[in-house]
Amino acid sequence: MSFSVSKAEKGLLDYNKVMINPFPYSLDNKRYLTWNYYSLKNYGRKIYKVPLDGPFSCPNRDGTVSAKGCLYCAGGSNAFPELSAADLRLQYRQRLALFQKKWPDGLPLAYFQSYSNTYDSLANLKKIYQPFIDDPDIHGLVIATRCDCLDEEKIGYLNSLSQLKPVWVELGLQSVHDQTLKEMNRGHSYQDFLNCVEQLAKTNLKISVHLINGWMSESEEMMLETARKVGRLPIQAVKLHMLHVLRDTPLGDQYESQAFELLSKAQYTRLVARQLTLLRPDIIIERLTGDGLKDQLLAPEWTIKKVSVINDIDKIMAGEDWWQGKYYEED
Template sequence: MVTGTKPYRDYNSYLRNLFQCRVHKISLDAGLTCPNRDGTLGTSGCIYCNPRGSGTGAYSKGLSIQDQIRDAKSYLAARYKAKKFLAYFQSFTNTYAPLEKLRQIYSEALSDPDVVGLSIGTRPDCVPNAVLDYLQSLSQRYLIWLEYGLQSAHDATLRRIHRGHNVTQFVDAVERTRARNLPVCVHVILGLPEETLDQMIATAKFLSRLDIQGVKIHVLYVVRGTALERLYREGHYRCLTREEYVEACAAFLAHLPSHVIVQRVTGDPHPKELVAPSWTLEKQKNLQALLAHMDRKGLFQGKFCTLPQATSFPLPV
């Protein structure tokens, strides 16, 4: 059973234990793109993705990586008392560029003395071995996480949301990343079109059989200007209610191995972009609803996981 104040292994506690201080992520926009956007895959992007690629849009405003870090540091230090930072390359696909370009942007982020590592959001079909080799070399001095967008363990769902890769490609990326001892965080979305609760739980069971170190759990919400908005307005997609999401998220966690670090259990929609559901804006209320549900049902991370539980974090320090 997971111990501590939450019924799952939370990310903030992991970072505090690792660095002995408050560590906060800084979301960065490096001005990269995505093969699901630039025509490489012959698609126009995932059905839910906003024009900024789920990022800040800072690059289009002329802000360099150093500018973005400097601005965020002062705010996060004042609000959260953060002393160290992880540079989170969030917008679009952050290994989708020539290696020299990646060296440049990663080095720029790591040049800040308060940045202790990188979290790199990317796709499992965009991680060539040369890039992984370079990140492995960085991991000798910094904490380096690869964050892979899987979203669902069902190929039919991935096709439905125009994801542009399949589950086999994801497994291959995880295996090549772990062969270099780089920790992997997997992004999943609950409430994808036509997925049932059993299918969402099946994704958790699938991940429990893989060598992963973290997950981010998102709820699907409708963003203005996306293909999903059109489906929603035409009546072809129904959003989860808060109660349905809480049930699904709790069940997902209960089938996830207890050693996996849970980096997120809610989303952060932009208020001006959100179409539905409005309850996703109430982050603290959603978190409290999840904790209350898990307490009431006696649920905790790993409760229904039948595989052996790891006893320590297999991560570089």
């Protein structure tokens, strides 16, 4: 026996598919674990990150690993060398004031975002981080860095801080494919990253991983493979980004001399939706696309409309009845 479904009924079926969200770690229509969900479930309110430009450089820019940097990197080398710990506290207070207007009841984290924030001596790291640990109004630290800027001693120190308040370590990886890392001029291998994650996972530190989609030589299958592998690691969060081609970067120069093809919005949103199905369901999805950088952006222009990108991902997830971890498989 077969049934025919009218257009109106078909609309209702689609509507129900959207409304019934089978993903357990969600308070709304999101079919993936958002930072918002994590904040509300664990703290009952918004946790936000106050970004800081610390007095750090990067070994991939200052000549230690390379002088060229990652090809897409728009950061300068050691841009704030004279910045003192007191300046950094002032910077924090100024930026905090803006966030407090938006979320008066929120809990702030101090986010050491620019460059490689563990690329210094242990003695200097202690001077920089201690005042933020001592401040009772700061709920925790987020420290962005590279796997080659963490050793046993530094990890031990950060772990000691995490006994006092939550400490997140944000590691750039971008891809699990060594050929891609080489082409990007990352200056480390996937195995180097894995060794670091293995050390971090033995501690109380929380790990977040950055991934970039859309590198020119990567196929869709390669990007899915990155999600599949990273989704099985002992990490707590991921940030997914589209490759941004920025002015005044080696990649931007290449693009300006000869434009190359990048993922379209439709390709990117579908790819990310598929990647989400491969990630372990308890991994927090901190980002689905990058933002800012409007003035420096050469391509792709569609990335400027971040909300629209996120909405499209949500629509694909609902339309396909996908959710984070639907196709996740343990090793």
